[in-house]
Each structure stands twice: as structure tokens, then as C-alpha cells.
Amino acid sequence: MNEPQQKWTETIEANHTLFDLKLKEVWRYKDLIYMFVKRDFVSSFKQTILGPIWFFINPIFTTITYLIVFGRIAKLPTDGAPPLLFYLAGITLWNYFSTSLTGTSYTFAGNAGIFGKVYFPRLVTPLSIVISNLMKFGVQFLLFLIVWAYYFAKGEAHPNIWILATPFLVILMALFALGVGMIFSSLTTKYKDLNMLLGFGVSLYMYATPVIYPTSSLPSGFKSLAYYNPLTGIFECFKYAWLGVGNFSPLMLGISTGIILVLLALGVVIFNRVEKTFMDTV
Numbered sequence: 001m002n003e004p005q006q007k008w009t010e011t012i013e014a015n016h017t018l019f020d021l022k023l024k025e026v027w028r029y030k031d032l033i034y035m036f037v038k039r040d041f042v043s044s045f046k047q048t049i050l051g052p053i054w055f056f057i058n059p060i061f062t063t064i065t066y067l068i069v070f071g072r073i074a075k076l077p078t079d080g081a082p083p084l085l086f087y088l089a090g091i092t093l094w095n096y097f098s099t100s101l102t103g104t105s106y107t108f109a110g111n112a113g114i115f116g117k118v119y120f121p122r123l124v125t126p127l128s129i130v131i132s133n134l135m136k137f138g139v140q141f142l143l144f145l146i147v148w149a150y151y152f153a154k155g156e157a158h159p160n161i162w163i164l165a166t167p168f169l170v171i172l173m174a175l176f177a178l179g180v181g182m183i184f185s186s187l188t189t190k191y192k193d194l195n196m197l198l199g200f201g202v203s204l205y206m207y208a209t210p211v212i213y214p215t216s217s218l219p220s221g222f223k224s225l226a227y228y229n230p231l232t233g234i235f236e237c238f239k240y241a242w243l244g245v246g247n248f249s250p251l252m253l254g255i256s257t258g259i260i261l262v263l264l265a266l267g268v269v270i271f272n273r274v275e276k277t278f279m280d281t282v
Contacts, residue, residue: 026121036128041135055139059095063088070212079214079245085151089239090211092144096137097173097231098202103129104181105188105198122275126181130174137170148242158244162237165253169234172260176230179264186267186274210235216247227252230259 026033063084070076071083078086104126151157188194209231215223226232233248233256240248 026123026127029121029124033124033128033131036125037132037135040129040132055136056143059088059091059140059143062091066091066212076213077217079216079247081239081243081245082151082156085147085157085243086239086245087212088144088147089242090235092137092140093169093173093235093238094206094209094211095140096133096170097177098206099136100130100133100174100177101181102198102202103133104178105184105195107182107185122271126178126185129181130178134170134174157242159242160240160244162241162248165237165241169238172234172257173231175264176260179260179267182267182271183263186270189274210239214239214246223247227255228259230256230263232256 066087067083071078071087107122107126107129148157152159184194184198188198208226209229210226215226215232215236218226233252233254236246236248237253240246
């Protein structure tokens with residue numbers, strides 16, 4: 001008598017190419033992404049006195065510090081934009097990028113216990129980090145809009161049609177953080193000291209990005225070099241769109257987009273390759 005064949009509900013096999021994002025599989029685990037996003041967002045202000053207000057306090061105090069140090073003491077130019085609004089615009093974008101990058105860089109090291117016990121697409125974890133930080137960005141962006149509306153009413157902010165590109169700019173930052181974060185996350189499974197290098201590098205990278213200064217204030221040699229910083233086109237476009245200042249051109253945004261897509265593809269390849277064997281080295 002022939003025994004009936006067993007029908008498996010799930011088959012786990014390592015036959016994906018290195019460029020495969022497994023997006024269909026990730027979509028099947030969308031509820032897990034939601035749970036991770038909720039966990040990250042709630043844990044940010046759990047057991048705190050002020051709760052979500054911290055999302056406002058951080059950019060407010062940072063902006064005031066930059067206003068005093070770089071505006072009053074160092075007297076860095078802002079291309080005619082109100083210094084408070086100029087610094088707040090840069091800080092709002094930078095906070096989202098830096099937190100997303102550092103969060104995704106700990107994907108393997110920070111979730112080794114979960115990865116070793118249950119299977120789900122590993123891309124779920126960095127995606128949930130980027131999305132949860134996007135919610136925090138929304139809160140801080142609301143603060144920026146309130147301050148921007150004040151200066152707009154005074155006639156000191158001059159927006160233009162490039163405001164419509166804001167969602168695209170945020171997506172570019174998310175993809176950049178995701179790509180570079182996956183690269184560092186993959187490398188730190190074997191080289192632990194890269195975690196310290198990343199924290200130091202992110203701090204330095206802020207000063208190589210037009211967060212507290214416009215690119216128009218840079219010497220000509222450094223200005224051409226700054227165009228190859230993927231964040232330069234994003235920050236300059238955002239400030240030009242909302243404040244009406246800056247040395248922005250569509251070419252800068254095109255260069256940023258191209259570099260980010262290359263880094264994202266590289267991150268996917270390295271991430272998929274390390275994913276299969278990281279439990280042996282983490």
C-alpha cells in the first residue's frame with residue numbers, strides 16, 4: 001500500500017540569488033514588521049516621564065545649541081535663511097538618517113537570539129527599524145512645520161515647487177541608511193570593532209554633510225567634492241524647497257540617487273551572502 005505524500009505548508013531553501021530581496025516573502029510577514037515597528041516605537045518612551053515629548057525636546061535643544069555655537073560664536077552663514085529654521089531643517093533630516101543607519105547596523109548582532117530560534121526573512125528587521133524611525137521623523141517634521149509656518153507668515157521662508165519632492169527625499173535617506181546599515185551589519189558579524197568605528201564615523205559624517213552650513217560657503221575644491229556625498233543633494237534640495245535658499249541643482253539630486261542605489265545593491269548582496277552563515281560567526 002502506498003503511503004500518502006505529506007504536504008508541507010512551508011519550504012525553507014537557500015536557492016535565492018544574491019540580488020533577491022525576497023519582497024514577496026517579506027510582504028507575507030507584514031504583520032511581523034508591524035509588531036517590530038510597534039515594539040521599537042513604544043520602547044522609545046516606555047518608563048519615561050515625558051514620553052513622546054522627548055521627540056520634540058531632542059531637536060529643540062540641539063537646534064538651540066547649534067544656534068549659539070555655530071550661529072552666534074562661529075558665525076556660519078545660512079544663505080539668508082533664519083538661522084533657527086535653517087538648523088532645525090538640517091537636524092530633522094539628520095536625526096532620521098543617523099538613527100536609521102545605526103539601528104540597521106545592529107541587525108545581526110542585536111537579533112542573533114531571535115534569528116537562531118525562528119525563521120523569517122531577515123530583511124524584515126532592518127525594514128522595521130527604518131519604518132519605526134520614520135514615525136519618529138514624522139513627529140519631528142511636525143515641529144519643523146510649526147516653526148516653518150511662523151517664518152513663512154513673516155515672509156522669511158520662500159518655498160517652491162520642490163516641496164513636492166519631500167517624500168522622495170525621505171525615501172532616498174531611508175534607502176541610503178538601509179544599504180549602508182546592511183553593509184555594516186554584515187561586516188560586524190565577523191569584525192566586532194566596526195561598531196565603534198561606525199559610531200565615530202557617523203559623528204564625523206555630519207560635518208561632511210551640509211547640516212549646519214550651506215554648500216555655497218565651501219571653497220570651490222571642497223564644493224565639487226561635496227556633490228559626491230549622497231546626502232548633499234538631499235539636504236540642499238530640502239532647504240531649497242522649504243526655505244528658498246541654497247546652491248541646489250537637479251544634477252546634485254541625480255548624483256545622490258545614483259550613489260544610493262549602488263550602495264543599496266551592494267548592501268543587498270553582502271546582506272544575502274552573510275545571512276546564510278552569520279550564526280557561525282556572530
